[in-house]
Amino acid sequence: MNVNTEKTLETKRxxxxxxxWRGFTTALGHVGVSPLGLALFILVALLPLIPPFDQEHILxxxxxxxxxxxxxxxxxxxxxxxxxxxxxxxAVLGLGSYTSAILSNELGIVAIHPGWSPWITIWIGALVAxxxxxxxxxxxxxxxxxxxxxxxWFVGIALMGLATNLTDITRGSLGFSPRPLIExxxxxxxxxxxxxxxxxTYVVLRLVTKSHLGLAFQCIGQNIDAARASGINxxxxxxxxxxxxxxxxxxxxxxxxxxxxxxxxKTVMHTSKTVEVLALAYIGGxxxxxxxxxxxxxxxxxxxxxxxxxxxxxxxxxxIYGVLMILMMIFYPDxxxxxxxxxxxKIKSRSKGE
Amino acid sequence: xxxxxxxxxxxxxxxxxIKTKRAxxxxxxxxLALAVVTGVVAGPSQLANTIVAGGMWAxxxxxxxxxxGVMNICHFAHGESFMVGAYVAYFTFTPLQNYLAENPxxxxxxxxxxxxxxxxLPAGFILGVIIEKLVFYPLxxxxxxxxxxxxxxxxxxxxxxxxxxxxxxxxxxxxxxxRYWEVEPLEFLGVRLTLDRIVAFVVAVISIVSLWLFLQxxxxxxxxxxxxxxxTGAEMVGINVNGIHTLTFALATALATLAGASLLFMFPAYxxxxxxxxxxxxxxxxxxxxxxxxxxxxxxxxVAVLQxxxxxxxxxxxxDVVPVAIMILVxxxxxxxxxxxxxxxxxxx
Numbered sequence: 001m002n003v004n005t006e007k008t009l010e011t012k013r014x015x016x017x018x019x020x021w022r023g024f025t026t027a028l029g030h031v032g033v034s035p036l037g038l039a040l041f042i043l044v045a046l047l048p049l050i051p052p053f054d055q056e057h058i059l060x061x062x063x064x065x066x067x068x069x070x071x072x073x074x075x076x077x078x079x080x081x082x083x084x085x086x087x088x089x090x091a092v093l094g095l096g097s098y099t100s101a102i103l104s105n106e107l108g109i110v111a112i113h114p115g116w117s118p119w120i121t122i123w124i125g126a127l128v129a130x131x132x133x134x135x136x137x138x139x140x141x142x143x144x145x146x147x148x149x150x151x152x153w154f155v156g157i158a159l160m161g162l163a164t165n166l167t168d169i170t171r172g173s174l175g176f177s178p179r180p181l182i183e184x185x186x187x188x189x190x191x192x193x194x195x196x197x198x199x200x201t202y203v204v205l206r207l208v209t210k211s212h213l214g215l216a217f218q219c220i221g222q223n224i225d226a227a228r229a230s231g232i233n234x235x236x237x238x239x240x241x242x243x244x245x246x247x248x249x250x251x252x253x254x255x256x257x258x259x260x261x262x263x264x265x266k267t268v269m270h271t272s273k274t275v276e277v278l279a280l281a282y283i284g285g286x287x288x289x290x291x292x293x294x295x296x297x298x299x300x301x302x303x304x305x306x307x308x309x310x311x312x313x314x315x316x317x318x319x320i321y322g323v324l325m326i327l328m329m330i331f332y333p334d335x336x337x338x339x340x341x342x343x344x345x346k347i348k349s350r351s352k353g354e
Numbered sequence: 355x356x357x358x359x360x361x362x363x364x365x366x367x368x369x370x371x372i373k374t375k376r377a378x379x380x381x382x383x384x385x386l387a388l389a390v391v392t393g394v395v396a397g398p399s400q401l402a403n404t405i406v407a408g409g410m411w412a413x414x415x416x417x418x419x420x421x422x423g424v425m426n427i428c429h430f431a432h433g434e435s436f437m438v439g440a441y442v443a444y445f446t447f448t449p450l451q452n453y454l455a456e457n458p459x460x461x462x463x464x465x466x467x468x469x470x471x472x473x474x475l476p477a478g479f480i481l482g483v484i485i486e487k488l489v490f491y492p493l494x495x496x497x498x499x500x501x502x503x504x505x506x507x508x509x510x511x512x513x514x515x516x517x518x519x520x521x522x523x524x525x526x527x528x529x530x531x532x533r534y535w536e537v538e539p540l541e542f543l544g545v546r547l548t549l550d551r552i553v554a555f556v557v558a559v560i561s562i563v564s565l566w567l568f569l570q571x572x573x574x575x576x577x578x579x580x581x582x583x584x585x586t587g588a589e590m591v592g593i594n595v596n597g598i599h600t601l602t603f604a605l606a607t608a609l610a611t612l613a614g615a616s617l618l619f620m621f622p623a624y625x626x627x628x629x630x631x632x633x634x635x636x637x638x639x640x641x642x643x644x645x646x647x648x649x650x651x652x653x654x655x656x657v658a659v660l661q662x663x664x665x666x667x668x669x670x671x672x673x674d675v676v677p678v679a680i681m682i683l684v685x686x687x688x689x690x691x692x693x694x695x696x697x698x699x700x701x702x703x
Contacts, residue, residue, distance in 0.1 A: 085503065139682065143689050146428050146502050150640055151685060154678045157633060161675035271629075275510055282507065315521040322515035329508050330493045 032206030037290060044297065045195055048188055059187035061304050063194055065297040067256060070198040072281040072292020074248040077205045079278070080287035081214065082241050083221035085149040087274055088136065088156025089249060092129050094269030096250025097257035098163060098170055100125030101178035104258070118181045122254035129250020130243050137242030156271065163265040173264050181258035190259050197255060198293065201248045206289055208244060217241055218287070279325040285337025295336055378692040381641075381684060385656045388663045396666045398545045404662040405655070406551045409558035412654025413613045414631050415638035416562055416647055417606035423645035424582040424602040427490065428506040431513035432635055433628025435607045437520065438481055439474045439614025440623035444529045446470040447618070451531075467534035467550075471557060471615045478611025482604030485512060490603070491596065513628075520625040530622020554616045561612060562651060565605070569647075578602055582645075633674070634661075637681055643691025652693070
């Protein structure tokens with residue numbers, strides 16, 4: 001419904017402009033991007049070329065922003081649409097990381113070292129994570145709301161336990177060093193890779209939510225009994241949803257593994273990682289998909305700024321973050337996307353009044 | 355107990371219950387069998403340790419079940435209450451111990467650990483009141499839509515803030531004590547148990563029993579049960595629902611801080627110490643059915659047996675994985691837990 005208001009808004013704003021522009025915005029609307037969104041995306045993509053942002057450490061922040069934003073999109077696809085919070089999200093992401101890292105590994109430090117190219121194994125990791133998502137969807141299909149969330153959490157804990165204990169192939173908590181994705185020390189190529197992945201995640205998931213599937217997801221999320229009564233099979237759609245969301249989580253996990261260059265179960269698969277993504281998705285606004293991206297970039301800058309300026313107070317940024325999340329949930333649960341919708345409505349009604 | 359009243363024969367009702375609740379009895383029998391195997395192979399000491407651990411997990415789980423049953427909150431920050439309890443006990447016990455090192459006093463050194471445990475109770479109670487009034491009360495006033503999920507996510511936020519806040523103020527250091535009482539382990543029937551463990555178990559039993567009596571025998575306890583059954587109905591007969599919510603939350607928090615305080619010798623105080631007790635309390639309540647207070651007591655022991663069995667026969671590192679796998683299997687066949695959950699909010703989206 002959010003998508004529709006955006007689209008009608010764009011077409012209404014267009015009349016004074018040429019037909020080409022209108023065609024362009026309609027085409028954009030088909031993939032769920034508003035001109036404003038596209039402009040922001042281009043700005044973010046050009047940011048590393050503008051002087052204050054071309055330093056390597058700021059590039060790293062930008063990469064983390066895009067990575068977290070893309071995660072929030074994949075997370076919101078489950079949490080915001082079918083209303084099941086996938087608490088095992090980070091574990092699934094870690095599954096993708098480990099699969100890709102192990103398959104591309106060529107050193108004999110662990111039992112398996114096929115040494116395939118990371119560019120191929122990332123996709124295998126995504127596939128494995130997707131299959132796991134299918135399994136997770138199937139496991140939780142008889143459970144409702146909170147039970148499903150907690151079950152996903154348990155499965156995540158079990159998965160993390162497996163990664164910690166199967167030291168022969170993951171080296172457990174000793175840490176594992178995956179091959180770099182690109183043989184370079186520069187961050188710029190990685191930045192464009194993650195931006196491409198972000199765009200891919202967003203566009204694919206947006207296309208899905210704009211199709212009849214998305215409608216079914218929203219039905220299930222709002223009232224599962226009513227959805228069932230109107231002929232929607234919740235099981236089927238839930239499995240589709242989990243599979244898709246987890247596939248992208250696996251893909252992003254693969255990127256992370258080959259970018260950061262070191263993996264331990266705790267730094268990738270821990271519940272606190274899920275909580276981080278959850279907070280972003282919720283501050284951004286449930287069921288909007290784009291809210292998480294818009295929140296992620298300023299958020300990473302804010303956090304890193306605090307961290308570098310308040311180094312004598314470790315953890316303060318986390319506290320601020322948590323308090324922000326709590327306040328948001330109590331007093332403004334619509335999030336950033338709700339604020340945007342409200343502002344758009346306001347502008348529209350004012351221009352109508354004149 | 356009620357079944358006994360309705361049916362002419364206790365055995366008939368038992369038979370009926372076995373027929374209708376196969377999964378429940380299967381789990382109970384399996385647990386007993388595992389307990390016997392553990393006892394025979396690993397010796398009675400392990401079994402005694404299991405029982406002690408079971409008591410503590412039950413204490414944690416009862417609070418969780420209470421909060422869910424009355425307020426419909428899936429409490430993710432319960433482990434943080436445990437953490438606060440551990441810190442409170444540490445910061446009361448260590449000065450006492452230092453004082454005693456200079457002025458030896460047998461009586462005082464006997465009761466010093468008890469003092470630190472008792473201090474943890476009001477601390478937890480106050481903490482619970484503060485959290486409820488600051489976080490859940492405003493949300494309850496604003497909207498009840500999607501309450502279960504929103505409240506759950508709020509507790510996630512609370513957990514996040516409390517863990518990181520502690521990290522900020524007290525740092526990541528481990529603050530632990532080797533033991534509360536400087537005495538030799540007691541020995542009877544071939545079982546060696548430290549006094550600390552025995553006291554921890556006794557504390558768990560006393561607090562669970564007194565909670566039970568409070569819920570069953572007092573006016574306020576009855577009000578709590580009324581709110582858990584039907585909030586509107588309770589409000590109509592003049593119960594102060596908001597007060598009951600605050601009381602319930604504070605009680606549950608106090609139970610968790612007490613658990614944290616009495617287990618300080620096992621779990622030293624550090625910011626993320628609550629995570630493991632939280633996992634375990636969650637295993638328990640999910641296994642028995644959300645909001646089932648009586649069931650959680652049995653569940654605590656079931657999970658403790660599963661853990662000990664895993665430690666003994668599969669490996670210490672698998673302690674988390676195996677109980678979770680069993681839990682997932684159980685939930686697949688009985689989605690609402692082995693003892694069933696008949697709480698108002700479970701079916702809510």
